[in-house]
Amino acid sequence: MHALSAHLKRSKGDFTLDIKVDFIQGITGVFGPSGAGKTTLMHLLVGLENPDQGYVKIEETILVDTFKNICEPTRNRKIGYVFQEGRLFPHMSVRKNLLFATKYIPKGQQVIEFEELVNLLELNNLLEKRPKQLSGGEKQRVAIGRALLSSPKLLLMDEPFSSLDVKLRRQIIPYLIKINRKFNIPMLVVSHDLPDLLSLTRELFLLKKGRVVGHGTYLDLLEQENMFELMRGGGLMNVIPFKVEKHDKKDGLTILSNKSASETISMEREMELDCCQIGDYVNLSLRPEDIALSLEKILNISIRNQLPGTIVKIIQQDSRNYCLVDVGFKLLVSITHASLLKMELAENKKVWCLFKSMALQTNF
Numbered sequence: 001m002h003a004l005s006a007h008l009k010r011s012k013g014d015f016t017l018d019i020k021v022d023f024i025q026g027i028t029g030v031f032g033p034s035g036a037g038k039t040t041l042m043h044l045l046v047g048l049e050n051p052d053q054g055y056v057k058i059e060e061t062i063l064v065d066t067f068k069n070i071c072e073p074t075r076n077r078k079i080g081y082v083f084q085e086g087r088l089f090p091h092m093s094v095r096k097n098l099l100f101a102t103k104y105i106p107k108g109q110q111v112i113e114f115e116e117l118v119n120l121l122e123l124n125n126l127l128e129k130r131p132k133q134l135s136g137g138e139k140q141r142v143a144i145g146r147a148l149l150s151s152p153k154l155l156l157m158d159e160p161f162s163s164l165d166v167k168l169r170r171q172i173i174p175y176l177i178k179i180n181r182k183f184n185i186p187m188l189v190v191s192h193d194l195p196d197l198l199s200l201t202r203e204l205f206l207l208k209k210g211r212v213v214g215h216g217t218y219l220d221l222l223e224q225e226n227m228f229e230l231m232r233g234g235g236l237m238n239v240i241p242f243k244v245e246k247h248d249k250k251d252g253l254t255i256l257s258n259k260s261a262s263e264t265i266s267m268e269r270e271m272e273l274d275c276c277q278i279g280d281y282v283n284l285s286l287r288p289e290d291i292a293l294s295l296e297k298i299l300n301i302s303i304r305n306q307l308p309g310t311i312v313k314i315i316q317q318d319s320r321n322y323c324l325v326d327v328g329f330k331l332l333v334s335i336t337h338a339s340l341l342k343m344e345l346a347e348n349k350k351v352w353c354l355f356k357s358m359a360l361q362t363n364f
């Protein structure tokens with residue numbers, strides 16, 4: 001059963017949106033450049049705009065069907081919506097902002113209890129504060145909490161990171177993952193920043209000029225040339241799942257493994273992160289520009305990570321060239337045209353991917 005199933009058409013001036021989306025559980029990203037129709041899609045789903053034609057179904061409940069003249073008002077849709085800038089009521093305390101969301105929920109139908117949510121999002125010390133006394137990340141946490149207290153069947157988030165700096169982004173991401181796992185609420189997250197989205201999910205819808213032009217996992221989409229061009233505009237990134245094996249105190253390194261890779265990987269141990277305990281699984285990001293290719297393993301070099309692999313695809317875009325290398329998992333590597341020619345790189349050629357321990361970054 002699909003968590004969400006929708007096909008919506010809407011024209012505004014020169015812009016026409018014609019989008020079909022359906023997905024099951026988990027977190028799904030919606031990526032597209034400015035003006036692609038991301039916010040319009042969110043508004044149509046939540047009921048802030050009405051389609052010219054189409055339907056919206058959550059599980060088996062029809063919320064909108066223009067052919068049957070069905071159009072449930074926003075408050076009956078059971079869709080939580082977190083706006084770009086949070087949008088809390090400025091004259092109310094955090095507690096009142098949160099409780100406002102429960103207003104339309106009949107007694108006994110509350111899926112998430114107030115206390116449980118406050119603990120999960122660590123809002124205890126903020127309850128009596130007003131929104132203007134909160135940081136950007138705290139406001140965003142309250143906005144997410146308020147959306148969840150409305151007991152939604154689907155949570156929509158429109159650029160939830162856009163007003164947050166890198167540190168605050170890293171704080172919010174684990175909360176979102178925790179919520180998704182604990183309450184099993186499917187989420188649709190919109191962003192024009194690909195690395196942000198990839199830290200939450202690899203399941204993407206790609207939007208362009210009011211249409212879905214791609215749907216699938218990030219790596220599958222990367223292999224399609226027209227998708228690659230679109231995603232490049234949002235910032236390409238490798239996001240790799242690792243298991244934390246051990247901390248090497250003497251060398252200041254954390255040793256990681258990936259079940260498909262032949263070698264362990266070392267990362268500079270930047271901090272005592274909760275998510276970096278031995279046995280934990282972490283997603284780490286690695287910029288395509290921070291990986292070098294070599295035709296053999298290089299001894300006596302300060303670059304610690306050297307992974308053997310095979311080039312599965314070469315992507316040439318304008319003056320930029322990329323190799324997709326299978327090292328057990330797939331790595332996207334940026335390379336100059338001169339190196340491509342000099343090293344005679346081609347699909348199926350064996351190479352080594354080299355990157356420094358410092359190049360691996362924790363997403364959260």
Ligand SMILES: Nc1ncnc2c1ncn2[C@@H]1O[C@H](COP(=O)(O)OP(=O)(O)OP(=O)(O)O)[C@@H](O)[C@H]1O
Nearest residue numbers: 012013014015033034035036037038039040041192
């Ligand atoms: N009221 C309106 N009248 C006419 N055109 C509109 C109106 N509102 C939005 N548009 C157009 O609809 C298109 C989609 O806008 P939308 O805000 O959904 O895009 P977006 O992908 O969310 O962009 P961004 O990332 O910049 O927020 C844009 O081309 C915009 O100019």
